Amino acid sequence: MSSPLIPRHWYNVTADLPELGEPYLDPVSGRPVGDDSLGELFAPDLVEQELEQSRRLVPIPDEVLDMYARWRPTPVVRAVALERALGTRCRIFYKYEGSSPIGSHKANSGVAQAYYTPSRELADVTDRIVELRHRAVPERVASGAAARLDATVLLTVGSDCASGKMTTAIELWHRLVDRSLAAQFVATGQTGMYIAGDGVAIDAVRADFAAGAVEQLVLDAAERHRYVLVEGQGSLLHPAYSGVSLALLHGAAPDLLVFCHDLDRSRLAYFDDAVADVAEEIDLLEQLAGHRRKATVLGVVAMSREFDPAAASAERRRLAMRLGRPVVAPTPDGYGELAGLIAEF
Structure with missing residues (x-):
């Protein structure tokens, strides 16, 4: 063309x-x-x-x-390997936007x-x-300073990529501000940066400096705010993206975690492995975070696009009973419930 x-x-x-x-x-x-x-x-x-x-x-x-x-x-490319893997006589093409x-x-x-x-x-x-991923970020090695903050630091974590971590952090931030509490959202991805007007695309930072980059953002936010809500990335047990998840956990040194989970998903995004058991991953997150300072998973935000509302609610109740902690829907009421627990912490 x-x-x-x-x-x-x-x-x-x-x-x-x-x-x-x-x-x-x-x-x-x-x-x-x-x-x-x-x-x-x-x-x-x-x-x-x-x-x-x-x-x-x-x-x-x-x-x-x-x-x-x-x-x-942009070019149209024939997916020869996919055709071979599928054993099809069809010719498959994709549009390459890179x-x-x-x-x-x-x-x-x-x-x-x-x-x-x-x-x-x-x-x-x-x-x-x-392109915010090309923004200059000082190369700073983490010092552990975030673990000594008096501010409450909350990090959103999850069972997979694209499971609601950014949305949850932003919604909780808004609800704390609505309660006249001094709260700040810390963006670690491009979309969050556009919303917050600041932050760092953490997956574009060289590995040794990723924890230091988020630590500095948390320290800056804590100078003026009682609550710091950090946007999570990836998943601790995702074979491809666990590195950035661990860097955020160590750099932010949170004392609160909110776990985000997709009820519909049984396989990891972009990687053909099963999603890890939620209880197992929560236990592991608390153990690893505890090496910086004691951290608690306050609750779970469980999204669903495929369950009908009644079935999704029943699944959340079952998960809550199993985990012994709140499991809420990504709705105003759900975020409001978790914001109340954060304010009481």
Whole structure:
């Protein structure tokens, strides 16, 4: 595909759905979101596109197309090894987005978001892409100083990647602030950094300095806040990502942990191993954290996309009885229950 043949419209799949899905819900009020609430986060054009239900094709502005042409078209690659593994006569192709300036598909939406955002501060940066993973981070070896803090440090941990650790840390932060408590969220990934306005993409830090990087963030936050909520990453027993999980555990030196778990998942993301037993992993986390300072898993946030609500609630009750600690849903009530326990700690 040559540049002139790059699609000039975004496709709105909602217009072709046989029936519309459930509306987006405000995580605080539990009510459907509309223009007003989305407008607090996104530019008007983006809100209009997000809520559009009937228009199939949305024109791509020429300025955005000009940016796309710097790395698009991206190649279509034949997945020969996958065809062989499946034993199929079909030819399988995938779209390779690693040729973009940041090595992923994120620039496709990021450029458009920058274009539509009517911000004077963004006026001079819409012709470049900012990759937070390339942000300079001082190379600092951990000293153990976080373990000596008087502040309450909470780290979200989990049974796997993408199990709600960032969301849980942010929601608990908001609920503590709502109680007029001095709390701060510490971001350790790109999305969290955009939300918090600070932090470090911990998986881009060289291994020897990862614990030191998060330790410094915790020390800085604790200077002005009674509660420090650290975004967790990976899983302690994930064969691919346990290194960053352990660095966060040692660097943050938490005295509270909140465990995040996906009830639907039996296999690890990005790795074909079984998800570890929740009770076993919680025991291991408390043991390892205890080498810095005594840490307790306060409760579990158990998400589910596949269980119906009644079945998910029953599964959470069974898990709570087995673990002897609260197991809540990722809802305003669930986060509120855990925030109350944190405030009492």
